[in-house]
Structure formats: C-alpha cells, structure tokens
Amino acid sequence: MCLNLVLILQLLMLYFILGHVYSAKLSERIVGGSAVTQKKYRYYVRLHYQGEFKCGGSLLRNNAVLTAAHCVKGSxxxxxxxxxxxxxxxxxxxxxxxxxxxxxxxxxxxxxxxDVAVLILSSAIPSGSFTSITLDKKAVASGTNCLVIGHGYTKEDGSVAQQLQEVSVPVVSRAACQRKYRGTGAITQYMMCASVPGKKDSCSGDSGGPMICSGQQAGIVSWGMGCARTKFPGVYTDISKIYGFVEKVLKQYP
Structure with missing residues (x-):
C-alpha cells in the first residue's frame, strides 16, 4: 500500500514537471516581431467596429482602404x-x-x-497624415522576405498588441502550403503563404493588414491555423490575383 502511494506521488511529480516544461514551450510560441516606435508605415490603418479594434488595413490613396472581406462583410x-x-x-x-x-x-x-475588400472613406485623410502603398501586380517568388505589420496577438490565444508590431516572414510556395494544409483547409490560387515555422507569423487581429514585399503590397492578412505553428504558415490574399477587382473599384469610386 505504501509502495503504491510512493509510486503515485512520483508519477504526480513527474506529471507536473513535464506539464510545466510543455506549458513553457507553448508560451514561447510568440509571433516573433518587434514594436514599431516611429510612424514609418503611414499607409497602415486600423479598422474599428462599434468602438472596438477589429482589423488592419492599408491606404491606397487618401480616401480608399484595402482590407480583408471577412473584416467588414455583414457589418x-x-x-x-x-x-x-x-x-x-x-x-x-x-x-x-x-x-x-x-x-x-x-x-x-x-x-x-x-478575401479582399475596398473601403471608400467619407472624407479624405489629410496629406500630412498618410502615405499610400503601391500594389504589386506580379506574383512574389517563394523565399522572398516580406514585412507584415499589425496590432494582432503576439502569441496564440493572447491579446492584441497595444503598440503596432512588425515582423519579417519568407513566402512559402503555394504547392508547399497546399501540402501542409491538406485535409485542413483549401489553399486556392488567390492565396499565398508565409511564416518562419514555429517562430514568426501573423495572428488574430492582424487580419486585413498588409504584407509588403520589396516595397509594394503583395498580400492581405487573411487566415491560418493557429499562430506561428510549426506545420501551418499564415495565409494571405494574393494581390496579384485580385488586382483587377481593386483597380475596378478605384476607378468606379474616384
């Protein structure tokens, strides 16, 4: 009886030790970016709904914002x-x-x-308060390092970042991304993927924000399975595939 009790106590101790180690590893799965301390990305905007922060976006001109459709559809x-x-x-x-x-x-x-939407503002942003971003009409090569900015979670199941964050992530080929998401979600021709597995990624709250490659916006933060997971890259709307829609809207609403 005493031997069994000792064995149970040892197993419990081992469980708590391993549990602590496993939890520590999980807590380290932070989107590995850094704080933006100067207004150097003046094309970036926040979308708020009913007074609460919801998504990011980018200014295409003084009265037009590019964001993700899921950020505004039904609102x-x-x-x-x-x-x-x-x-x-x-x-x-x-x-x-x-x-x-x-x-x-x-x-x-x-x-x-x-997953794309264009917002036409009620009035223009003053010229001294923004810079517009140029859209990339060409597909971005896999391996290209791109910049993602946003106020999203800094770790999975975390909370939004009070300070704007930036992170550099390499583009993953669509074929490789499709293999990783097989049986989980469809990676279509209108999507592109990027991340540093287990280390750097966009996350909840970054949706709608820009992915900047070589000085031009090549993607829109769209979705992903978790944040900075080893297997699943972040998924972005591929600007080169939806550019015609954006161009049509901008011409229709000058």
Whole structure:
C-alpha cells in the first residue's frame, strides 16, 4: 500500500514537471516581431467596429482602404471607423467613417477565398497624415522576405498588441502550403503563404493588414491555423490575383 502511494506521488511529480516544461514551450510560441516606435508605415490603418479594434488595413490613396472581406462583410457601415496616422491603440489618430465597403462576389466566407475588400472613406485623410502603398501586380517568388505589420496577438490565444508590431516572414510556395494544409483547409490560387515555422507569423487581429514585399503590397492578412505553428504558415490574399477587382473599384469610386 505504501509502495503504491510512493509510486503515485512520483508519477504526480513527474506529471507536473513535464506539464510545466510543455506549458513553457507553448508560451514561447510568440509571433516573433518587434514594436514599431516611429510612424514609418503611414499607409497602415486600423479598422474599428462599434468602438472596438477589429482589423488592419492599408491606404491606397487618401480616401480608399484595402482590407480583408471577412473584416467588414455583414457589418453595419455606420459602425465602422478607420483610424490613420497612429501606432498605438490608445491614440485615435485621424478618424474617418466609411461611405462604401466593396466586397467581390467571388468572396467565399466559408473558405475565405478572394478575401479582399475596398473601403471608400467619407472624407479624405489629410496629406500630412498618410502615405499610400503601391500594389504589386506580379506574383512574389517563394523565399522572398516580406514585412507584415499589425496590432494582432503576439502569441496564440493572447491579446492584441497595444503598440503596432512588425515582423519579417519568407513566402512559402503555394504547392508547399497546399501540402501542409491538406485535409485542413483549401489553399486556392488567390492565396499565398508565409511564416518562419514555429517562430514568426501573423495572428488574430492582424487580419486585413498588409504584407509588403520589396516595397509594394503583395498580400492581405487573411487566415491560418493557429499562430506561428510549426506545420501551418499564415495565409494571405494574393494581390496579384485580385488586382483587377481593386483597380475596378478605384476607378468606379474616384
């Protein structure tokens, strides 16, 4: 009886030791970026819905924002606000309401295929409070290091970052990404992938924000399985595949 009790206590001790080690490893799975302390990405904007931060976006011009469709689809436009010229959540910056939110009919809310939206603002952002970003019409080669910025979680199941964050991630080939997501989610021709497995990735709250490759926006943060997981890269809307939709909207709403 005493021997059994000793054995149980030893097993319990081993369980707690291993459990602590495993938890520590999980807690280290942070999106490995760094804080942005200067307003050097003045094309970046925040989307707030009903007063709460929801997504990121980028300014294509002084009155047009590019973001993800899942950030705005089904939302009441009257409750949407765009915050520009700010790098902290506590700073409202320049605030604008949204006059039009355009989502392609090709968007699929179940698969997040064609996950893109263009917002036309109620009035222009002052010239001194922003810079516009140029879109990349060409597909980005795998291995290319790209910049992702946002206020998203700094670890899986975490909380939004009060300070804007930036991280550099290499593009993963679509074929490789499709293999990794096989049986989990569809990686379509309108998507691209990027991450440093287990170390660097975008996360919840970064949705809609830009992926910048060689000085141009090549992707929109869209979705992924968890954050910075070893197996699953982050998934982005491929700008080169949806550029025609964006161009059409901008011409329709000058």
């Amino acid at each position: 009441n436009m009257k409750s949407l606000r765009v915050h520009a010229d700010t790098i902290r959540l506590s700073d409202p910056g320049v605030v604008r309401s949204v006059k039009n939110a355009l989502v392609s009919r090709s968007y699929n809310a179940d698969t997040l295929n064609y």
